[in-house]
Each structure stands twice: as C-alpha cells, then as structure tokens.
Amino acid sequence: MRYTTFGKTGYKVSSLGFGAMNLPGVPLEQARDALNYALDQGINYIDTAAGYRNSEEIIGESIAHRRSEYFLATKTNKRDYKSAKEEIERSLQRMKTDVIDLLQIHYVNHVHEFQAAMAEDGAYKAALEMKEKGYVRFIGITGHRPELLARWIGKGQFDQVLFHLNLAQPFALQELIPECTRLNLGKVAMKPLSGGFIQPVEKALRYPYSQDVHVTISGMVSVEEVKQNIAAQETEVGEEEKRGLELLAEELGGHNCRRCNYCSCPLGIAIPDVMISSRVRDTLGLLPKGQGFYERMKEKITSCADYEPCKEKPLCEEKCPYHLPMQATIQKAAMAYA
Numbered sequence: 425m426r427y428t429t430f431g432k433t434g435y436k437v438s439s440l441g442f443g444a445m446n447l448p449g450v451p452l453e454q455a456r457d458a459l460n461y462a463l464d465q466g467i468n469y470i471d472t473a474a475g476y477r478n479s480e481e482i483i484g485e486s487i488a489h490r491r492s493e494y495f496l497a498t499k500t501n502k503r504d505y506k507s508a509k510e511e512i513e514r515s516l517q518r519m520k521t522d523v524i525d526l527l528q529i530h531y532v533n534h535v536h537e538f539q540a541a542m543a544e545d546g547a548y549k550a551a552l553e554m555k556e557k558g559y560v561r562f563i564g565i566t567g568h569r570p571e572l573l574a575r576w577i578g579k580g581q582f583d584q585v586l587f588h589l590n591l592a593q594p595f596a597l598q599e600l601i602p603e604c605t606r607l608n609l610g611k612v613a614m615k616p617l618s619g620g621f622i623q624p625v626e627k628a629l630r631y632p633y634s635q636d637v638h639v640t641i642s643g644m645v646s647v648e649e650v651k652q653n654i655a656a657q658e659t660e661v662g663e664e665e666k667r668g669l670e671l672l673a674e675e676l677g678g679h680n681c682r683r684c685n686y687c688s689c690p691l692g693i694a695i696p697d698v699m700i701s702s703r704v705r706d707t708l709g710l711l712p713k714g715q716g717f718y719e720r721m722k723e724k725i726t727s728c729a730d731y732e733p734c735k736e737k738p739l740c741e742e743k744c745p746y747h748l749p750m751q752a753t754i755q756k757a758a759m760a761y762a
C-alpha cells in the first residue's frame with residue numbers, strides 16, 4: 425500500500441480505500457471489526473454515501489471514536505439545494521462527526537442532472553454553503569460517463585472525482601484521469617471487481633493500483649477481505665506486469681459499455697452487467713457473485729431472442745449514446761447456457 429498527496433487537499437491518503445457500501449448486509453459486529461482492522465492496518469480513506477442504506481450509521485457506530493485517523497468521504501444524490509442540505513446534515517449526524525472531509529455530488533450521468541445540481545438552487549450550492557460553514561472540507565463528483573466528467577470538472581468547482589476503473593472498464597484513462605492530473609484533483613477509482621465479476625481478485629486490484637490514481641475504493645465486509653485487499657497492494661507493480669494488465673484491460677474493455685444505464689430492457693435484463701462481464705466471463709471466468717448473476721438472469725437473457733418488439737429494431741440500442749450492439753451481446757451470452 426502506498427500513500428500519496430490527495431490533489432489539492434494536502435491529505436496523505438492510502439492507495440486502498442474502504443468501500444462501505446455493502447456493510448449494511450453483514451452483522452454490525454463483523455462490520456465494526458472490518459472497519460477497525462482496516463484502520464489498524466493503515467487504510468485511511470473511508471467511502472460511503474447517504475444512499476447506501478445504513479452504511480453511514482455503521483461508520484458512526486464503529487469508528488467515530490477514531491475520527492482523526494481517516495479521511496471521510498460521503499455522497500448526496502439529491503439535486504436540489506434544500507434536500508441536499510438536509511441530507512448532508514443527516515450524514516453528519518449519522519456518522520457522528522463534526523465534519524465531512526469530502527462531499528461528492530453522486531451519480532451524475534446526464535447533462536440535465538449536472539445542470540440541476542449546479543443551478544442556483546442546486547445541490548452544489550448546499551455543499552458549498554456547508555463548506556463555508558466548516559462542515560464539509562472538499563467537494564467532489566461521481567459518475568459513470570468519464571468523457572462528461574472530464575468536461576464538467578474544467579471550471580474548477582471540484583476537488584475530486586470518483587470513477588470506474590477496472591480491467592473491464594478502463595475508459596477513465598482516456599480523458600478523465602489526464603484532466604484530473606492537469607487540474608490537480610483527487611483521483612479515486614471504484615469497483616475494481618466491477619461489482620463482483622472479475623477474478624482473480626489480486627489481478628483485478630492490481631490493475632487500478634498500477635495506474636495514475638490516488639485511491640482505489642474496494643467494497644469490503646470482513647477482516648478476511650481487508651487482508652486479501654491489502655495483500656494485493658503489498659508490492660509495487662513493475663513495468664512488465666503493468667503492460668500485461670493494460671493489454672488485458674484493452675481486451676476486456678472492448679465491449680465499450682460505460683455503465684451509464686441509459687438503456688433499459690422491458691424484460692428486465694441487466695444490460696450493462698452483461699455487456700461488461702461477457703468478455704471477462706469468456707476469458708477469466710467469473711467470481712461466485714458474477715456466476716450467481718448469470719444463474720438468476722438465465723430466463724430473461726434467453727428470452728431476448730424471442731422478444732417480438734425488438735425483432736425489427738432493438739429497443740435498448742436506440743438509447744445507447746455509444747451505439748453499442750447490445751442485442752447481439754445478450755444473445756451471445758444466452759448461447760453459453762446451451
């Protein structure tokens with residue numbers, strides 16, 4: 425694990441960040457042990473969101489007494505001033521803290537969402553006001569469309585950006601990460617396993633570690649997982665390994681899906697999950713969580729070929745800003761069940 429200066433903030437942050445999104449799914453004692461063990465081992469970046477069920481409360485219950493030992497990042501997905509302000513106030517209470525180190529405007533994937541958040545009565549104003557009052561130290565933004573994020577950060581309103589960067593989604597490397605570097609922003613990569621699909625875990629975690637990011641957020645729920653994640657960052661990535669990981673990412677990222685979720689399927693097929701994991705599935709095989717996804721989706725995925733309204737023109741493809749061949753990918757994925 426390495427420590428670097430987190431853009432303009434001046435904080436020295438650990439290269440591995442504790443993603444607290446899944447903590448509400450495990451017993452409180454287990455969550456408390458995992459968080460405390462992570463701090464004991466030198467992880468000093470904790471990431472959560474107001475929208476992750478009671479994750480903020482678990483953090484408050486488990487590690488508020490060690491508040492000086494970690495950089496605390498949370499998010500609001502509200503777009504208007506009033507609800508964002510209320511949510512930030514609630515986050516402070518739930519996490520039992522006087523100050524949030526980083527408040528991110530969460531999950532901004534559409535131009536109209538960005539405009540709403542940045543409007544005169546938008547969420548950004550609430551974040552700024554809380555910053556002026558000393559309740560928030562820095563403001564960031566998160567989203568799934570790297571090229572839009574690269575454009576939006578240009579005006580200097582943000583201190584940090586949170587984006588996907590993993591072996592199956594290397595797209596932030598194209599414009600977003602260089603732009604963040606140019607502006608000296610904090611760079612945080614999320615979903616190194618792409619939501620539980622990519623194995624082996626060590627390789628998946630070493631890819632973002634080999635790139636120009638300050639922190640990789642990994643969702644962890646147990647001491648065992650914390651140990652496994654730390655082990656993956658124990659040694660630096662050499663040039664040869666880095667090149668090998670980059671070649672693999674080029675291949676696995678060839679689907680080009682950004683997970684923007686613009687598409688939707690009337691049958692309920694989780695299109696981005698299939699798009700992003702298809703090549704991983706063929707090349708490396710999936711983690712148990714990813715296999716479970718394909719078992720659950722079997723009926724839906726195999727129905728795509730017979731779905732009458734899409735026979736002439738796939739409904740999903742009309743909505744994709746990247747004009748991707750989703751129908752063909754879904755139907756190819758269906759063949760693996762045969």
Ligand code: SF4
Pocket residue numbers: 688689690691693695727728729731734738739740741750751754
């Ligand atoms: S083509 Fe298949 S995946 Fe796309 S909307 Fe139609 S049924 Fe759903």
Ligand code: SF4
Pocket residue numbers: 680681682683684685686687695696699743744745746747748750
């Ligand atoms: S398939 Fe296209 S619209 Fe759907 S999530 Fe991927 S990039 Fe977005």
